[in-house]
């Protein structure tokens with residue numbers, strides 16, 4: 001058995017799903033690779049300050065470092081990218097937050113981020129995209145962008161089921177496809193790698209159900225199903241058809257003008273909710289040209305990845321794009337961006353994305369007063385033009401501050 005490196009904070013309490021959130025919850029965190037070393041301590045400092053200010057010491061997060069990625073290989077051994085005790089802690093303590101982790105392109109290890117989502121069955125990747133006044137944006141009216149992406153997080157080509165070109169395994173797969181399935185369309189069979197794209201009814205239904213429940217609970221006006229179902233009919237197309245069928249079956253949606261768009265009444269507010277769809281390529285131009293027409297988005301894994309970064313850019317970039325990975329039992333919050341290796345250790349990047357992910361975590365815990373303070377102080381720091389390099393290079397008259405100084409600027413404005 002490998003050595004244990006996790007130190008359980010003695011005065012903290014475990015969050016138990018279905019029970020009230022304790023005042024001193026233990027929250028596991030993964031520092032992350034690359035800029036994780038810069039943004040994670042700043043996030044913790046800002047969140048601790050917001051919680052202290054909101055509750056005067058009555059509530060406090062007891063942070064517990066757990067290890068994954070490069071740091072874990074240094075502690076546990078060269079092949080230990082995701083130690084078992086990390087998995088166990090993320091499950092046992094149910095709510096956690098993580099910095100980004102590196103995935104090499106081409107060869108090397110498969111994504112640890114994806115592995116975590118799959119192993120914990122964190123099937124919803126929820127990424128809200130909203131404009132903060134004063135943030136530099138390439139749009140004329142960035143304030144019209146107000147969307148929440150529900151990205152399926154466990155299936156699709158993203159699951160990493162693939163075989164390398166030239167390998168014995170890929171030869172077997174290609175031979176099976178050609179000999180037994182009658183496939184004639186592999187253009188260069190001798191030099192193709194092959195990937196598999198599983199998209200299921202169950203996986204689609206649970207994601208769309210979560211997105212529609214969110215739409216109802218937050219009095220949002222529409223849900224758009226984004227897919228490439230004209231080309232990939234039995235995967236992306238089935239995602240669309242399953243999503244519409246679920247809206248009709250479980251939410252009582254009625255077709256508009258014969259369908260497939262449909263609508264139903266929000267049982268809480270009496271307002272109409274429209275369920276519509278868009279093909280992914282067209283959607284990417286629509287969100288630039290007519291963002292006000294889109295609200296909650298439900299989409300497949302790879303589409304959701306692309307849409308997340310594209311939409312983030314419309315409201316200032318991935319430096320302030322938050323996210324959460326959620327299952328029926330666990331929640332692991334994480335920034336939309338990656339490890340930005342060229343900036344690692346420079347105390348330079350924007351910690352906003354991870355701080356806003358933690359803000360989502362505070363709301364998830366029901367600690368709304370602290371969450372509100374995080375938003376208020378970030379708005380105030382941006383309004384005073386105390387910003388990191390990514391915003392400073394696009395804002396007139398801004399003062400460029402470091403990653404840690406941005407956190408301090410927020411704390412000073414709580």
Ligand SMILES: NC(=O)C1=CN([C@@H]2O[C@H](COP(=O)(O)OP(=O)(O)OC[C@H]3O[C@@H](n4cnc5c(N)ncnc54)[C@H](OP(=O)(O)O)[C@@H]3O)[C@@H](O)[C@H]2O)C=CC1
Nearest residue numbers: 100101102103104113318319336337338339340349350390
């Ligand atoms: N969930 C996760 O853990 C994720 C991990 N990754 C992994 O991260 C690694 C690097 O990926 P890469 O494609 O370079 O994408 P990154 O998101 O890491 O960086 C791309 C660019 O985005 C900007 N950026 C990213 N984070 C910030 C920030 N906090 N503040 C300001 N600007 C920021 C920088 O732009 P500029 O150069 O213009 O300053 C940066 O060069 C890969 O191994 C990838 O697999 C990627 C995404 C998510």
Ligand SMILES: O=C(O)CCC(=O)C(=O)O
Nearest residue numbers: 102103111113114305336
């Ligand atoms: O896992 C990775 O390295 C990339 C993941 C990613 O880009 C995302 O989830 O947005």
Ligand SMILES: [Mg+2]
Nearest residue numbers: 305308309336
């Ligand atoms: Mg991404």
